[in-house]
Amino acid sequence: MALTLRGRRILLTGASGTFGRALTDRFLALGAHVVGLDLVPAATAPAPILRCDLTDDAAVPPAVDAAADLLGGLDLLVNNAGIGGPAPAELPPGAEVRRQLEVNLLAAWRTTAAAIPYLERSRGRIVFVASRMAVLPLPLAAAYGVSKRALTAYADALRLEVGSHIGVSVVYPSMVASPIHDPTTTAGLSLDGVSRYEPVSGVVAAIVHAATATRAPRDVATTTRGRVELAMARHFPSLAAGLVTRTVRDRIAAGALNDAPLAEGMLRRAR
Structure with a gap:
């Protein structure tokens, strides 16, 4: 028998983003109490959002304490905050790589550490929003895949x-239409044709399932296709890598990466 979210006290990071807004609406509709954390709080959010730079060691603990004070404790932490962007593995790590590691990995670590005392008292739950790229990496996006696998x-x-x-x-969501993909698209490295879009509603439903299942599930895919991809990546990694390689080879042949300077190495080798 599934648990209920009614009356549950939820802390949500990245509350102003695409997933954050949809999750807040869903949690409130299910009777939960929600406080968000975000670097830029939304002006018209339906639940309180506290401004917090999750990459700041000193800022996170007091922000979590303030959220817990507003809620009267914590029952659920959803580590949703994340960013993306191009970062080829063959190039040395720069500011973009460090930024993605900070936001996608270390911010969740900081927030979780600050929330643990509250969640231990309530015997609560933590849900991490990773990515299918944690187990099925794509070229030219090494920082994102590495940060999510590390998460x-x-x-x-x-x-x-x-x-x-x-x-x-x-x-483990796949690709959802949101501003997180804008830097990659601007760099000429759109994932269109490599990953399939999925609806935000599926991601929200998966997170709600993780929060309400009688026993907290270890790993949760957001679609049927996602479950197949997760299984294939774990049990048949060579097959999964071969499928990605073939897809990327087809995109190179079609000229999809011709205007992407960061793909120069791949294009040179393909020629």
């Missing part, structure tokens, strides 16, 4: 430490 490794380690009292789940 799942962090969740696995955390589960071993706190799993007796706190449920820990990881959700």
Whole structure:
């Protein structure tokens, strides 16, 4: 029998973004109490959003404490904040790589550490929003894939430490239409034709499932196709890599990367 979100006290990071807004609406509709954290709080949000730079070690603990004070405790933390952008693995890591690691991995780590005392008392749950790219990486987006794979490794380690009292789940969305893809598109590295778009509603439903299942699930795909891809990436990694390689080769042949300076190495080798 599934649990209910009615009356549950939820802290949501990245509350002003595409997933954050949809999650807030869904949580409130299910009777939960929500406080968000975001670098730029939305002006017309239906629930309080506290301004917080999640990459700032000193800013996160007081922001989590303030959210817990508003809610009267915490029952659920959803680590949703994340950013994307192009970062070829063959090039040295620069500011873009460090920024993605900070936001996608270390921000969740900081927020979780600050929330653990509250969640231990309530025997609550933590849901990490990762990405299918954590297990099925794509070329030219190494920072995003690395940060999300590291996030799942962090969740696995955390589960071993706190799993007796706190449920820990990881959700794996694929590609959803949102501004997170704008930097990649601007760089001429659109993922159109490589990943399939999926609806935001599916991601929201997967997160709600992780939060309300009788026993916190370890890994949650957001679509049927996602479940197949997760299984294939884990059990048949060579096959999964071969499919991605073939898709990228077809895009190169079609000239889809001709205007992308960051793909110069791949294009040179393909020729």
